[in-house]
Amino acid sequence: MLMTETNQEWKDVARDFASRKLQMGTHWLEGEEYWSNARMLAEQGFLGITLPEEYGGLNQTLFDALLMIEELCKVCPTSGRQVYHSSIGIASFINHLGTEAQKKLYLPQITAGKLFVGLGMSEPDAGSAATDMKTTAVDEGDHYRLNGSKIWVSEAHLADLFVVYARFGNTGRTSDIGAILVERGTPGFTVGVPEENMSGEFQSALYFDDALVPKENVLTERNAFKALMGVYNGVRLGFAAQTLGITQAAFDRTVQYIQERKQFGKEICEFQGIQWMVADMFMQLEAARTLLYRAGMAAANNKPDKHAASVAKVYVAEAAKKITDDCLQLHGGYGFSKQYPLEWYYRCVRAASIAGGTVQVHRTMLAAEVLGRKFDQRK
């Protein structure tokens, strides 16, 4: 599994930029800090790296975006996340499924760092069982009438546009599910109060109370769940790349710390118990990166492999929990202290086992593939 010269160049460009221009992140950037950072990334052309050039993107592959996200997250997780959102994250729903008019209207604002798009998929009673969603979009001629609610929408307070999954039919089947773009300010649509989560990121609910959304905002109507999940697999890889970058940052700091911190008269890296922890962390990082790159390369070569994506997602999420926990441990009291970013890294990577489908749900999908059986979760 070899990286091309172009892949390596993107990795180098991102690493060089991060070392020169980014502050070491210790929290998610908010408010004006968030938007000025977005503008700085936009000036470099990094926002929308995978989007077509006509909309301000750089037309690079999903794999190049993963490399960039990983590198930026090693220094400033917000920057990596901004590249993720604008390239292989939520913007990619518009890029892959949107009409020409939607792309022309929204993608240039995204690549310019002026528009953030939220994703409304999960509902209070439909998390892992996403296809149980109840939000409806009823056809009323030139518009759809939306009713229902969404939950856990990441950074909704920053978003002026939302990709919203809804039921466009009433058969009760998965084939009813499609997606529509809803702008903030649409009458009948409210963004809930931002709630801070464990990593310090804000999430909100979305409420639709007879919200009237123009018909031209539809991304896909029915029979689209497979297409939506196809795009979502890229989103999952992007989340894994962020997690890997943050975990590498924790590891790099730890390698430095254990060579400086002395106990019993010598650097703590001289203790064999600590050396073996370092070796284990290194092996897990190598394995996580290999699995993520494998899935990313397959997607970049137009052979997206949902099982490779699940393997990468689960492995990265679980290795990250273990590694950041060990890194925190090796910093002793400093690891637990808010003076050092270790405890933030630990809290950030915890999300990866839940967001984008829990590790249990991905295991069920993988077991079905290995065993060649379908496991109906309802029977």
Ligand SMILES: Cc1cc2nc3c(=O)[nH]c(=O)nc-3n(C[C@H](O)[C@H](O)[C@H](O)COP(=O)(O)OP(=O)(O)OC[C@H]3O[C@@H](n4cnc5c(N)ncnc54)[C@H](O)[C@@H]3O)c2cc1C
């Ligand atoms: C940081 C973060 C950001 C998020 N951002 C967004 C966002 O922007 N937009 C959005 O729409 N959603 C978002 N989500 C929501 C996320 O997609 C859901 O939390 C996730 O799908 C799990 O759903 P749930 O929380 O309802 O858990 P549940 O589905 O209720 O699961 C609870 C537990 O039961 C287990 N479980 C459930 N079913 C099974 C089964 N069949 N077999 C075995 N175990 C099972 C799960 O693995 C889990 O451990 C985010 C979540 C997090 C943590």
